[in-house]
Amino acid sequence: MHPVSAFAAISLLALTACAPPQxxxxxxxxxxEVLGRAFVEQAPNRARFNVEFEEKNExxxxxxxxxxxRANRAAEAIRLASDGEVRITSNLDVRPYYRQVTRRLxxxxxxxxxxxxxxxxxxxxxxxxxxxxxxxxEQAAAARGAALAAGPxxxxxxxxxxxxxxxxxxxxxxxxVEDARQRAELAAQAGGATLGALQWLxxxxxxxxxxxxxxxxxxxxxxxxxxxxxxxxxxxxxxRDASPQQLAAAAEQFALAADLQxxxxxxxxxxxxxxxxx
Numbered sequence: 001m002h003p004v005s006a007f008a009a010i011s012l013l014a015l016t017a018c019a020p021p022q023x024x025x026x027x028x029x030x031x032x033e034v035l036g037r038a039f040v041e042q043a044p045n046r047a048r049f050n051v052e053f054e055e056k057n058e059x060x061x062x063x064x065x066x067x068x069x070r071a072n073r074a075a076e077a078i079r080l081a082s083d084g085e086v087r088i089t090s091n092l093d094v095r096p097y098y099r100q101v102t103r104r105l106x107x108x109x110x111x112x113x114x115x116x117x118x119x120x121x122x123x124x125x126x127x128x129x130x131x132x133x134x135x136x137x138e139q140a141a142a143a144r145g146a147a148l149a150a151g152p153x154x155x156x157x158x159x160x161x162x163x164x165x166x167x168x169x170x171x172x173x174x175x176x177v178e179d180a181r182q183r184a185e186l187a188a189q190a191g192g193a194t195l196g197a198l199q200w201l202x203x204x205x206x207x208x209x210x211x212x213x214x215x216x217x218x219x220x221x222x223x224x225x226x227x228x229x230x231x232x233x234x235x236x237x238x239x240r241d242a243s244p245q246q247l248a249a250a251a252e253q254f255a256l257a258a259d260l261q262x263x264x265x266x267x268x269x270x271x272x273x274x275x276x277x278x
Contacts, residue, residue: 030275031199032187033208036180040172041262044160047140050131051152056123060094063126068092070240071128074150077247078132081146082139086132094126127153137260145255149247151237158256162263172267173203180271188275196274208270 053070057063075088098114099122105111114120132147134140137160144158162168180201188195200208238250 029196030193030277031272032184032275033270033272034180034183034187036176036178036183036269036271038172038175038179038267040168040175040265040267042162042168042171042265044137044162044260044263045165046163047134047137047158047160048132049140049144049147049158050129050156051147051150052127052129052154053150054125054127054153056097056125058123060124060126063124064092064094067126067128070150071130073242073244074147074152074247075130076244077146077150077251078143080244080248081251082134082136082143085136085139086134086143089131091129092126093129094124096124097122141255141258142251144258145251145253146248148254149238149250150242151240158258160261160263162265168265169267172265173269176267176269177201177271180269184271184273188273191275194276196276198271198273200272202270204268204270208272
């Protein structure tokens with residue numbers, strides 16, 4: 001049997017159960033189904049990080065008020081340093097802490113544990129977590145610098161990611177459609193045929209006439225880990241009662257390296273072409 005005839009017979013057999021109604025002329029036309037895939041790199045359009053502030057006091061209300069005031073000053077400094085290109089959310093957590101007692105585990109080991117009885121209560125620890133979404137990644141280093149200048153007890157790595165956009169999805173889709181066409185041409189040439197007209201095109205990984213198994217999506221939100229230079233490490237902290245303006249002014253001193261990392265968008269399509277025998 002001629003290679004083209006064999007290939008056409010297999011294609012028609014595979015598509016008989018799911019092909020749409022066709023006229024008799026189309027039923028005799030060989031077809032080929034291909035999957036197109038493409039990865040498109042784009043610059044990130046968002047960044048995120050978080051910092052935490054902590055205060056202790058023998059009274060819960062006093063600890064909460066102190067840490068909320070510090071966190072709010074830091075949030076205002078972040079807005080000033082980033083020209084307002086941020087969205088900030090904060091959460092307050094308050095927990096009691098107690099006098100520690102020694103628990104003997106065995107002849108050689110002891111363990112410090114909290115005595116959680118009310119008469120052993122020493123005070124309260126209030127902690128505020130400030131979560132920052134940077135709308136302009138170019139402002140991410142300055143925003144985090146202002147946050148670090150406020151003296152948090154903990155900070156996260158700076159992460160860059162890509163918020164889905166119609167333009168980005170179209171770019172990935174267009175590249176996947178072109179990839180499908182080129183794959184179909186290669187397959188037709190391998191079978192000694194010429195590629196014909198496009199009969200069906202569907203976003204996803206196939207099958208072409210079924211439900212898409214995957215949609216155009218985004219691959220990862222790569223996290224950028226930065227390290228301070230010697231000049232940044234030596235910069236003195238602003239005073240604890242520094243104003244938001246003072247903290248924002250110190251942002252450059254505490255800004256860690258934050259190179260933008262390209263994000264990959266994946267596009268997939270399933271295409272059905274007719275074949276012409278040479």
